[in-house]
Amino acid sequence: MGPNEKKFNNIPNEIKRYNLAKSVKHYLYFQRSEQEIMEVYINDIPFKKYSEHKNSAVSFPINEYILKSGTQKVDVVFKSLKGKPFRMGFGGIIKIKKVAKSEDYKNNKVIKEYTTPIIDNNGVKQFIATGQLEYRDSFTFEATVPYDFTGWRESQDLSEMDVDVLEKEVVNFHKNVIDIAKRKDREALFQLFYQSEFQKAESEYYDDKLFKKFTGGYNFILDDPTVKFLPLENYKLQLYANSKIVTLESIEKYGSYALRFDYIYISSKTGKEYDKTSSFKIFLHKPKGSDKLVPIR
Numbered sequence: 001m002g003p004n005e006k007k008f009n010n011i012p013n014e015i016k017r018y019n020l021a022k023s024v025k026h027y028l029y030f031q032r033s034e035q036e037i038m039e040v041y042i043n044d045i046p047f048k049k050y051s052e053h054k055n056s057a058v059s060f061p062i063n064e065y066i067l068k069s070g071t072q073k074v075d076v077v078f079k080s081l082k083g084k085p086f087r088m089g090f091g092g093i094i095k096i097k098k099v100a101k102s103e104d105y106k107n108n109k110v111i112k113e114y115t116t117p118i119i120d121n122n123g124v125k126q127f128i129a130t131g132q133l134e135y136r137d138s139f140t141f142e143a144t145v146p147y148d149f150t151g152w153r154e155s156q157d158l159s160e161m162d163v164d165v166l167e168k169e170v171v172n173f174h175k176n177v178i179d180i181a182k183r184k185d186r187e188a189l190f191q192l193f194y195q196s197e198f199q200k201a202e203s204e205y206y207d208d209k210l211f212k213k214f215t216g217g218y219n220f221i222l223d224d225p226t227v228k229f230l231p232l233e234n235y236k237l238q239l240y241a242n243s244k245i246v247t248l249e250s251i252e253k254y255g256s257y258a259l260r261f262d263y264i265y266i267s268s269k270t271g272k273e274y275d276k277t278s279s280f281k282i283f284l285h286k287p288k289g290s291d292k293l294v295p296i297r
Contacts, residue, residue: 001186008190008197012211015202018146020102023205026066026143027059027099027108028074032092037079037254040094043072044241045283049255059097059108063203064297068148071140076114080133088126092116096141101205112141149199152244152296155285159243167237169293170246173284174259178229181221189218196283196295203297221280226264230277234258245283245296257281 001009028047032038040047042065066072076094080086093115099108116137117128129135158166180188201211221227235248235258248258257279265274284293 004187004191011201012208022146023101027097028062029059029095039077041075051254064200066143067151072143075138078135085131088130090127114139152241154288155244157243196297200297228262230260
């Protein structure tokens with residue numbers, strides 16, 4: 001194991017630790033009544049994009065989208081499936097929960113609850129966007145965290161760049177990651193993503209076990225012999241966080257990113273093999289005073 005990989009793996013021991021009672025974790029829970037497309041953005045950064053075949057009844061940690069205490073914004077987009085208008089009974093709910101690390105998750109407190117608006121249409125209750133193909137809404141909640149990160153707040157406005165130049169830089173970064181993974185260059189890969197994973201680990205208060213769980217993807221694309229990277233194509237350039245973060249999203253697979261790969265999944269229960277495809281999310285920014293794109297959480 002080289003020095004860069006050792007440094008990466010030691011992140012849980014290097015991040016700042018806070019009083020457990022003040023180490024508040026925030027979670028987002030959502031549910032929708034029908035299998036329509038749903039997109040959720042936190043502070044103008046994509047959190048989840050769900051297709052018609054996916055729904056959720058679990059809570060996801062969201063501290064990595066929060067830079068400091070105060071007002072946070074959530075944008076939600078519902079898109080009707082296959083051009084069919086929303087039915088009157090459609091509905092969705094999003095809950096923001098918080099719990100201190102010193103407490104059991106079951107003691108979480110709901111600090112914000114959003115429900116899709118319902119109107120009275122001649123005595124009939126119905127979804128406000130009944131008959132439409134898309135509905136957008138937003139809400140805010142107040143977060144309390146012990147940290148105050150610069151993050152992307154002072155990053156450069158990438159919308160001021162020539163779009164072709166920016167796209168070339170972003171594509172080249174993705175190609176470099178693929179090349180590094182194919183070469184099995186562990187030192188280069190762990191050095192490249194050290195800072196972004198450090199920031200994420202600190203915001204989510206990762207211990208060694210959780211850190212290994214949520215960064216296991218790096219070892220997977222380096223070590224799994226069945227991983228086969230797909231051609232970098234059929235993508236679109238997307239700006240987020242007030243044009244301070246950029247990424248490449250797949251236009252072939254909804255909710256996926258441009259860096260995609262095939263692999264073989266082996267069921268631990270049956271031993272049966274399944275062909276799978278996954279993607280590797282890369283968010284990039286240019287820090288203040290720098291002309292180089294680097295990963296950001």
